[in-house]
Amino acid sequence: MATETVENYIKALYALCRESPSGEAGVARLAQELGVTKGTATSMIKRLSLARLVKAEPYSGIALTAKGNKIALDVMRRHRVIETFLVRILKLDWADVHEEAERLEHALSPRILDRLDHFLGRPSTDPHGDPIPDAAGNVSEARSKPLAKCRARERVRIVRIKDQNRSFLKFAADSGFMPGVNLVVQSVSPQSASLVVRAARGKPVTLSQIAAAKILVKMI
Amino acid sequence: MATETVENYIKALYALCRESPSGEAGVARLAQELGVTKGTATSMIKRLSLARLVKAEPYSGIALTAKGNKIALDVMRRHRVIETFLVRILKLDWADVHEEAERLEHALSPRILDRLDHFLGRPSTDPHGDPIPDAAGNVSEARSKPLAKCRARERVRIVRIKDQNRSFLKFAADSGFMPGVNLVVQSVSPQSASLVVRAARGKPVTLSQIAAAKILVKMI
DNA sequence: AATTAAAGTTTGAGTAGTCAAACTTTTTTG
């Protein structure tokens, strides 16, 4: 079994590879993400490479192997099932569960994970709309686009909030922006890099392009 | 915060001190309990002593300080709340939950612990009848005696099974011996160091004194 | 192209936890 530290590195690498156009991660961002020094990250990459969890050449990019990918998806599955449990059953705040799940994700046995998943009715997404990989590691991402790309008068439904930051989630929830909520884009102003949207029964809210880029929606 | 390893040492020390007449634990038993060598246990005791979690003189007994005791009770609380959740909500087997809780007990934040405890209705005992300390560290052990001390024809109710061993718990459950179950002691034979008991609607079962000593009962 | 900044690596050191094996002290027992 991978240690808790290794699981955290692998999960961070997975996310970094996703969001990089080259599909490879770098040591500096990895270190920053995990709150360690670059040197620490480098030595860990060397160990992960030795364990065949990543493929990496000195001074070049880092990519997960199939084995590493499997672990990343498994940790993400545990993380998201736990978040769902914490919000749906224990009524924890949407904005708090990420940090809690960050620790718990390393302590769930396959047996408990499956029972929990079953108890929750095999959810397909977590409270933020993040897809939950199934036990085999298949993950089905719903087709969506960032709210920032919408035009005026578009009617859309929020499917996912792509930011685990507490204060952003707090803001999103306060504004009524959660997965499943319908929005109308009232106006778009490229000059101020912002747009105004209104939730079903809410007041109009102005969002910066940056904030709107974190809100994924689908057309309705 | 105490590390996972430290929490395990402290909890083991608590149990050993309880069951020792002198109220003090020894390095050999501690090491055996945790599956480490005596030398490892010795060096850990030195560190715990430095952190003021235990009081220990070389070649003499080990006792928890008030600070150590607090940690022990806190870990036990987490352990037993988790066991209760695993049995009551996730329907895990009585015999399996101990090992699962052994890992999870180190990953629960105070917030999640309290929500879980609340969700379960503030249980006072875990599935084995072990008392759950409250948030302040108060633990109320129900008055009880070992089944081994009962006389023939006595009618009693099981309140606790004092053994976390999987196979013993399996056997106990198979025989219908769980907390809350009423028993009649049919006969006691000191020669064979055994006794025959019968559950409410069950067949008579012969128990060795050793097994019967692990079953705590109260008179009814 | 030369300079600078950023990214990545190496080295030396430190903490937490562990073992094997030699050793010392205490306890048990013939």
Add this chain to the structure above:
DNA sequence: CAAAAAAGTTTGACTACTCAAACTTTAATT
């Protein structure tokens, strides 16, 4: 009580993880 057994300690070595700081390589800028 002397010998043996059990309990406890010490030493040297190892893995996992981390940092600070010096260093090297690559990428950006001017």
